[in-house]
Ligand SMILES: Nc1ncnc2c1ncn2[C@@H]1O[C@H](COP(=O)(O)OP(=O)(O)OP(=O)(O)O)[C@@H](O)[C@H]1O
């Protein structure tokens with residue numbers, strides 16, 4: 230039972246976790262993570278390889294079940310909800326490794342989440358194209374992300390950087406309240422990475438964004454605050470300059486560099 | 490949102506319009522029905538074979554819905570075909586000889602079996618799923634073998650009589666009624682499946698085929714969708730099986746066999762999976778090849794079918810329709 234439950238839902242953070250813990254095969258990958266993301270906030274989550282960043286996202290989306298701890302979205306406890314129900318509460322995500330509808334066109338890749346959001350995806354006997362405004366909304370989204378010229382191409386034929394944009398397009402199509410981006414620009418040539426980051430920076434201000442990213446230059450362009458995760462636990466949280474100056478963070482990263 | 494959207498920088502291209510207009514009927518889609526109609530008049534001696542082709546086309550189309558669209562790989566689809574066949578046979582032998590209502594009951598029974606078994610087997614993926622579908626069909630065949638009082642065991646169900654269709658058209662010796670009846674049922678089923686694959690639900694099935702993980706992440710109830718597709722497909726397969734019973738007045742254990750599950754899979758792969766019309770190419774081709782080759786080379790005809798399949802798999806991914814697509818595209822590029 231929480232004693233400090235916010236008085237009004239408007240004051241509730243977009244996302245909150247308390248004591249979130251998880252072990253896989255006896256190895257702890259989340260160790261009591263307390264995390265708070267305000268409405269419209271832009272936050273970066275950094276940490277060395279294997280720190281548990283992806284696992285944290287999977288815990289929040291429900292792809293992983295926590296051993297203990299609780300998760301709130303907009304003040305509502307979603308710990309017991311399956312992933313699809315959390316999506317309805319406003320959780321959207323992208324994947325570190327492309328998880329797209331590879332054989333389908335770019336347009337179809339965004340029409341699928343749009344249909345889910347509109348609650349029409351279970352309809353069996355009406356042509357999908359009959360739904361008013363669906364295709365238009367999909368098209369407008371692709372234009373916004375500069376993907377319109379590739380709309381009819383199968384996603385698997387796109388260059389990697391464009392595929393990363395489709396990852397984001399699918400998530401945005403859900404109009405999430407909380408958007409979890411798992412290394413959206415990883416492996417993308419720097420020119421294209423810039424486009425991806427500008428896209429993220431230009432998202433509507435009411436979306437709270439958590440971005441996992443290794444490249445500090447990119448992080449600084451999006452996030453005002455940074456959370457550092459090490460071995461499944463939050464090491465420190467602060468502004469970019471605080472993080473850059475923090476000796477513990479330096480130790481972790483220097484240790485990393487020394488070890489590799 | 491649209492009110493404040495920036496003016497379009499580019500109008501949706503013809504290719505986009507084509508994607509959005511795929512649910513509209515095109516002229517080529519009349520082709521199978523023209524062929525089937527022509528066959529009725531031109532080949533009156535082959536109507537029995539013709540009915541079986543239509544029935545296998547329906548069966549293969551039902552498989553396409555789960556395999557080609559939803560990406561559920563099954564080696565036990567005969568379970569539903571056979572259930573429909575036996576239900577129709579048992580109904581007829583117990584006095585329910587009106588064909589259309591029996592067809593509906595058989596389809597419903599197979600659909601229910603699809604739900605019941607789907608609740609278990611669809612929890613598995615990949616190889617485990619394949620094995621489970623196979624096991625379900627094997628268990629059913631064994632049950633049909635053991636329950637001789639109901640199914641006739643290895644002798645099958647004989648002496649089935651079917652009342653005239655719509656109370657007027659006898660199932661004649663030449664198979665005319667059987668052929669037109671099968672054709673009408675196939676046409677209805679095609680219309681239904683066509684609607685489904687172009688519906689939002691049908692699109693979500695292709696999404697499940699491509700990435701179930703992503704479908705979960707965009708809020709789709711993955712298991713329920715798969716189960717629904719499985720049940721609809723099972724019902725259609727059951728209707729195909731019931732049609733076979735009603736048009737041949739016989740049911741044998743082979744309607745539940747692994748061989749039949751494999752054959753329908755081969756037919757579909759030959760024609761091309763996930764394209765709705767693969768069944769309409771693969772089933773006729775296989776059945777006609779079987780008929781002709783078995784006459785000319787009764788020992789080795791399966792070898793020739795096998796060779797054809799190997800060639801398809803190596804040189805024409807996407808089956809014959811996939812090949813046609815690529816040829817048309819190459820020609821289009823040369824013309825452009
Ligand atoms: N399914 C799993 N089973 C067992 N261990 C796992 C599993 N998934 C992840 N792990 C382990 O959990 C730890 C955290 O992994 P995670 O992928 O969350 O790290 P990360 O911070 O996202 O790393 P990276 O920067 O490499 O993406 C790692 O030690 C990893 O080996």
Ligand SMILES: [Mg+2]
Pocket residue numbers: 282283284325411
């Ligand atoms: Mg990761």
